[in-house]
Amino acid sequence: MTMLIVFHGENAGSFSQGFSDLLALGADVVTLPDALSSEADRETYAAADVIVGTRYDATLPRPSALSLFHVPGAGYDAVDLSALPASAVVCNCFGHEQAIAEYVMAALLARHVPLTDADQRLRAGDWKYWAGALDRTHEELAGKTIGLLGFGHIGKAIAARAKAFEMTVHVANRSSVAPSALVDRSFTLDNLDGFWGTVDFIVVSVPLTAETTGIVGADAFAAMRRSAVVFNVGRGPTIDEAALHDALASKRIAGAVIDTWYRYPKPGETDVQPSRLPFNDLPNVVMTPHMSGWTNGTISRRQRTIAANVARRAKGEPCVNIVGTGGS
Template sequence: MRIVFHGENAASFSHGFADLVGEADITVLPDILASEADRAAYAAADVVVGTRFNTSLPRPAGLKLFHVPGAGYDAVDLGALPASATVCNCFGHEQAIAEYVMAGILARHVPLADADAKLRKKDWSYWAGAPERVHDELAEKTIGLLGFGHIGKAIAVRAKAFEMKVDVANRSPVPASERVDRSFTLDQLDEFWGSADFIVVSVPLTAETTGIVGKEAFDAMRPSAVVFNVGRGPTIDETALYAALRDNKIAGAVIDTWYVYPSPDKPDVLPSILPFHELPNVVMTPHMSGWTSGTIRRRQKTIADNVLSRAAGRPCTNVVREGGSADS
């Protein structure tokens, strides 16, 4: 079994991988396959773990499994992969992303850092005992979840632990339950936008979801609303988001997924062509919300289980596309 981990992201899952799959020929390759040896190793792979595939890469004719070490596979040209290859993705990031969202919300409502900084200067601005010194709380606030997959469900569990109300907008109807107070379908978004104090976008990037949060959405939101993007950057219209923040149409945003990303030839870039970094009402993070030791551990196990299943001719989990028989 020749297993290739392609690129820096995939390489994170290679450490200790042999302990999970047993005897295997494991190769870790850089993002750019500059040498003939690297390209030959890629072309000979039975299994590729990687975040992208296109016609610029060598075509591994005998490929049995292409495994994305994450949920999104929009950078994988499925049509360019050999028909023999089963394509899988993996999750395991929802716990971390849910914690990130709750941390972002709590930071706005429990001002620990600001209280600490002030008290070090003998400023008792948050001292209990006077109504003008109160700070806010999460209980009874409404969180609106655009998308109710792995991430949305994990956020809902944690929001309910804080006694929040949970509204959901999803392509398929979500019945009301102990975790969901109100549900909207995508043709009811006009009503959904104004229903929540926090809007969390976690939908995958598709033709349908590109720009799904645009100017009309921001116009319909509460002026006190805070928007989170933990899905894919372009699901929120870049220009509309910047304008809404610049003009204070909404109270703020916490953005983890972006419009411009580093590349080997441009490693130091801002995450947008627009000057979000100059705005005081946005928290900017570098696509880090799901990147924890727990995520790596859970995803590594999913990948290893699928490698063993594919080799044994058993069904894989999280299948994006079925491939031919393992002997083809």
């Protein structure tokens, strides 16, 4: 029988184009909308051998013969493993760390090398940054300290690039990280009081769990340097929403670059603010719409991971990046 592979939703559907070309086996590849409003769509979903999707719960049809549920990203907190059939292996994929590391470095460089402002000023005849006088200097990254809250795929990719810019790297992670060519100092998550005040920049990339929800809160902001800049490229609620707004509004910290948020548009919604609080009124925050890892390179790398796992499952071989099984 021909394998039925279903890409469910707009996000997952982004990985369907050209996917058949990566498979060395016969398969029907179908893309379904986020809302399975028709009976035909629900029947197709229920008949799938493989589902690529970002969420699963009991409101969706039960795919009783499902062999593989593959999240096309790292986060699988919206997948209810216990609701899936026991036959299903559940996997995730990465491949976004290169793009996210470039996003972080771009934001850091933008704060230190004022190319846009220099260009706009010089077009008007203003030589503000001209070399030769102390009052016209600008900052550089070399010698600054970056703190990485989370040292998985993303943290390691950022550390490698930060070291290329001669930065000092501090890491806070669930388990201790030995000093290395990438890490100058490490902390564990139960010793964060000593971490916050040691760095110029804090990049949050921990996954969202009960342990990490609100891990960056009012106490953390109070312990940070006033010159600190916080980045969130992990999950929004790992930083306490109100505490972050208060720290920025009161200028307790210098700024933030936030890519992952507290509210997201539902299908069909437009003009949705990413928080119940008016971050858009604050001048010291850079707001981006969960875009840091969304590149052509990320899609290509993740497609290859998903296709390889489909092939492994079809051959009865172990998959990579298994996060659980159905019925667990």
